[in-house]
Amino acid sequence: MTPHNDSAPAHQHGHGHQHGDLDWEAMAAHLENSGELHLPVLGPTAARLSELLGPDRRARRVLDIGSGPGVMTSVLAETFADAEVVAVDGAPALLEHTRGRAERLGVGARVGVRHAELPEGLDDGLGTADLIWSSKAVHHVGDQQGVLDALARLLNPGGLLAVAEGGLPPRFLPRDIGTGRPGLQARLDAAQEHWFEIMRAELPGSTTVVEDWPAMLRRAGLTRVHSFTFLLDLPAPLGGPARTFLHAQLTRLREMMGESLDADDVKTLDLLLDSDAPDGILHRPDAFLLSATTVHTGVRPA
Numbered sequence: 329m330t331p332h333n334d335s336a337p338a339h340q341h342g343h344g345h346q347h348g349d350l351d352w353e354a355m356a357a358h359l360e361n362s363g364e365l366h367l368p369v370l371g372p373t374a375a376r377l378s379e380l381l382g383p384d385r386r387a388r389r390v391l392d393i394g395s396g397p398g399v400m401t402s403v404l405a406e407t408f409a410d411a412e413v414v415a416v417d418g419a420p421a422l423l424e425h426t427r428g429r430a431e432r433l434g435v436g437a438r439v440g441v442r443h444a445e446l447p448e449g450l451d452d453g454l455g456t457a458d459l460i461w462s463s464k465a466v467h468h469v470g471d472q473q474g475v476l477d478a479l480a481r482l483l484n485p486g487g488l489l490a491v492a493e494g495g496l497p498p499r500f501l502p503r504d505i506g507t508g509r510p511g512l513q514a515r516l517d518a519a520q521e522h523w524f525e526i527m528r529a530e531l532p533g534s535t536t537v538v539e540d541w542p543a544m545l546r547r548a549g550l551t552r553v554h555s556f557t558f559l560l561d562l563p564a565p566l567g568g569p570a571r572t573f574l575h576a577q578l579t580r581l582r583e584m585m586g587e588s589l590d591a592d593d594v595k596t597l598d599l600l601l602d603s604d605a606p607d608g609i610l611h612r613p614d615a616f617l618l619s620a621t622t623v624h625t626g627v628r629p630a
């Protein structure tokens with residue numbers, strides 16, 4: 329989890345790991361688990377998008393840009409019951425997950441998938457939409473403002489662009505866990521901020537921009553710009569899927585950030601990752617999951 333509240337460890341990047349090295353497809357099960365854990369947030373988010381579109385406007389075509397395994401794609405299809413929803417992603421195997429999930433949930437007839445690499449793919453016949461959703465994908469493209477500009481151009485007049493970016497770093501452990509130095513999560517956040525910066529700098533066409541998402545949406549020509557945040561609040565004791573999610577997150581943190589952490593913190597991570605240890609993340613009674621997802625929206629003037 330980055331401080332940018334990416335939901336999967338695949339989004340963490342180390343020195344020398346360029347964007348193209350990220351193996352999103354290997355993350356399919358983890359991304360889907362993460363998405364499913366966030367369903368209590370995704371449903372209300374889609375309902376809020378429907379409100380923001382307005383009662384007089386029916387979404388006929390919806391794009392999910394950087395759709396991952398398509399958990400939100402199906403939520404969008406369920407919420408916008410008349411709409412064709414197209415999942416767009418650079419990872420073909422994740423698009424297959426999206427298709428399979430939509431079939432299982434009974435919305436397959438209205439869910440399409442499209443393989444496209446951003447940003448080039450945005451100018452390549454994606455077609456227009458009444459609603460464009462993009463969660464935690466824009467920050468994986470060098471020119472974030474350029475992507476928002478391109479997405480805004482794909483909107484029909486009166487259409488809504490919604491990007492889930494920013495938010496808060498998730499919390500899942502108390503400050504003092506009885507092992508190692510208190511404040512592990514804050515130090516992991518700091519290490520991840522550093523890595524995020526390197527990841528952004530290594531992206532092709534990397535451009536720095538003040539990450540003021542509402543201002544960026546306005547610069548893309550959108551109006552009625554708005555932000556809202558939903559909280560995922562899974563208190564202790566956690567169930568199995570949330571523990572599996574955290575174990576995968578911490579595994580990735582250990583792999584990607586071991587060198588940035590001091591020996592004491594690495595030891596603590598190893599304890600948390602020990603599947604047999606009562607104090608490991610799979611068993612400890614104090615683990616929880618608190619995660620804030622912020623969505624920024626804007627409307628293309630009619």
Ligand SMILES: C[S@@+](CC[C@H](N)C(=O)[O-])C[C@H]1O[C@@H](n2cnc3c(N)ncnc32)[C@H](O)[C@@H]1O
Nearest residue numbers: 352394395396417418419445446463464465468
């Ligand atoms: C962090 S995941 C987010 C998945 C999903 N939207 C979510 O919120 O759970 C980022 C997704 O964006 C896709 N992605 C990242 N960079 C991309 C690019 N340049 N072009 C196309 N897809 C990209 C990845 O394949 C992955 O599915």
